[in-house]
Amino acid sequence: MKYVPLDHVAPHFLRDAQPLRVASRNERDLLRLIWKSPGIERSDLTEPLDLTQQSLHRIVGRLHDRGMLVLSPSESRRPGPPSPELSLCRDWCLTLGISVNVGSIGLCLMGFGEPLENMEIAQSGSSLALEMERIEAAVEDLLARRGAKRRDILGVGLAVAGHRMLETAFNCPLPLAHWSLIDLAPLLGEQLGLPVWADNVARTAALAEAIFGVGRDVADFAYIAHLHGYGGGLVSGGMPFRGSFGNAGEYSVLFGRQDYDDRPALSVLLRDLHARGRPDLTLKDLKNENLVEWDGVAEWVDRVTPAHNRTINAICAVFDPALIVLGGELPHSLARMLIERTEFNNLPRHGALRDVPRLAVAEVIDAPGAIGAALIPLFETVL
Known part of the structure; x- marks a missing residue:
């Protein structure tokens, strides 16, 4: 039998209505808008949610009764009856x-x-x-x-x-x-x-970057996860794009077996450093920002730069994002070295170049x- 997580949600989180679920579609739209704009006044929700004032008041009241919302007195001095400020109850x-x-x-x-x-x-x-x-x-x-x-x-x-x-x-x-x-x-x-x-x-890391990192102001971006392997995720419209089989952003498929050792995968760097007299290093040790000074690191960056550029240009060709984020467990110092070496395939046509994405280092570093x-x-x- 197929496992359905919603069937295992505790009853005290569910609505007291049929069908049993945590929140209705209108409630979810309202909660997400409040989450993105904490302290928003109730009167400011009518237009973006396309709800009547009566419906909005009823939904807000229901969510407040369930302990999901905090209502606070408004500090604005706009004319008309005061409208409370709304925020999510963190402890719900x-x-x-x-x-x-x-x-x-x-x-x-x-x-x-x-x-x-x-x-x-x-x-x-x-x-x-x-x-x-x-x-x-x-x-x-x-x-x-x-x-x-x-x-x-x-x-x-x-x-x-x-x-x-x-x-x-x-x-x-x-x-x-x-x-x-x-x-x-x-x-x-x-x-x-x-x-x-x-x-x-890699896709959950991309989601974290979309909500709490450099993706906050960019609806469409690609995330490259430099981990033991080499993968990533795509964010479209502010949400992860998974593809038909759940593997959109698996950049390693760009490389044949003969090219695997030239990918910017941190396991390859770790193996190189082991061979250069650092046999006890782990992936966690590679978070050290001073590793750019270690013997062999600059050579590794130079060796993987062609693979990095292949990935960057493939992302541009297929996804055309406004931003590409270098993340995973890649230290910022190495990310900046790769960004400095990035070359876009951007031949001029009629004397004009096409727009290319901005490259940035991930802001969400821990977990x-x-x-x-x-x-x-x-x-x-x-x-």
Whole structure:
């Protein structure tokens, strides 16, 4: 039987109406607008939502009664009856984001649309059951920090490194082979007793960048995730574009097996540094901004620049975004080196060049995959 996360949402989060769901379409539109514009006055919502004043008042009242909205006196001095300012009640629910990468597992506890706590635990070994037990223990630790209970969690977003396969299974890099080709959402859902939505970690990182990073003011952008592997995500209209099979943004498919060692994948850099006398380095150590001074790093950047440029130009040709973000676990210093070496295929025609996207370094640095994953339950139910 197909796993449906909505079927596992706790009853106290559901509307007292049929069909059973967390919020209606009109309620979700209103909540998302308030989330993006906290403190907006109720009277300013009528036009963008295309609702009558009576309908708007009724919906706001219903959401306030459920504890989802905070109403505050307006500080504006406009003529007419005062209209309250609206914001989301951060304590109405919690969501949890979990990102599984080679070498690390990130966790993010989020209030109603606001990150609260991040945590990182080591990813090691080859037992899925043991790693899920360690994830559960970390979840309890996060909840204890906030004085919260598991029943306060609306849902969980799971982000996994690897190509998405059927349902919630992924084809992961070799060090994560024990996470591969298994329908993960029902397994983790049973472990935690919570509904679980799953996606690729690069796409959840792109979502985090869209909401909390440089993508806040750009509706269409591409995100390149430099992790153990080399992938990314596409954001269209402010939301992730996944494609028919859930793998839009898998930039590694641009390269044949003979070119794999020349991709800007951090596992390749790590292997090079091991061979140059740093055998104990891990991916986490590559976050050190001083690594640009290490022996072999500049040579690696020069070697992967052609592959970087191939990806940039493929993105321009197919997606035509306004912005391309270099992120994942790539240190800002290396990102800037790649940006400086970027060459667009932009031959002039009739003396004119076409517009090309701006390149930027990711702003969401700590646990972007987990932060984006924590947003998924909200976007699937209330926003």
